Amino acid sequence: AALDVLQEQPRRVERLAEGADALRDELARAGFRLGGGETHIVSVLVGDARSAARIAEAALAEGVFVEAVRGPEPVGGAARLRLAVMATHTHAELRAAARALAAAARRAGFRPETAAPAAPVGPALPDGGERPEAVAPVRPALFDGEAEALPRAA
DSSP: OHHHHHHHHHHHHHHHHHHHHHHHHHHTTTOOEEEEEESSSSEEESSHHHHHHHHHHHHTTTTTEEEEOSOOOTTTEEEEEEEEETTOOHHHHHHHHHHHHHHHHHHHHOTTOOOOSSOOSSOOOOOOOOOOSOOOOOOOSTTTTHHHHHHHHH
């Protein structure tokens, strides 16, 4: 069914990418540090798990659903907020969501425009080298044991 929708509405994928870019631009303007790649999943780096939880709760009160992604963390200070853009979101809705998230963050005691950079968020390197500044999104397991069952890319 999804393939039928894509054939009938080929511009849908472009609208999704444009929406994700619009949300990233607005969040960056508000001072948030962003992580991850260029998918429809937008990752906002917060640092500590308590702040992420407080911001997510305050954002929900504003009508914006964000997921607080926190521990167990391989590296301290890697908590983040995760937002998912849909092709049906308008740019106006995404701008409003970014503004509401910034207001929610301030109410939760987090000032994105003045926040010091969070601790490095990449996995520790075996040789003790520096960690990357951002981590590529990882598909979480939906059910126990699913991660082991997923095919690995060569």
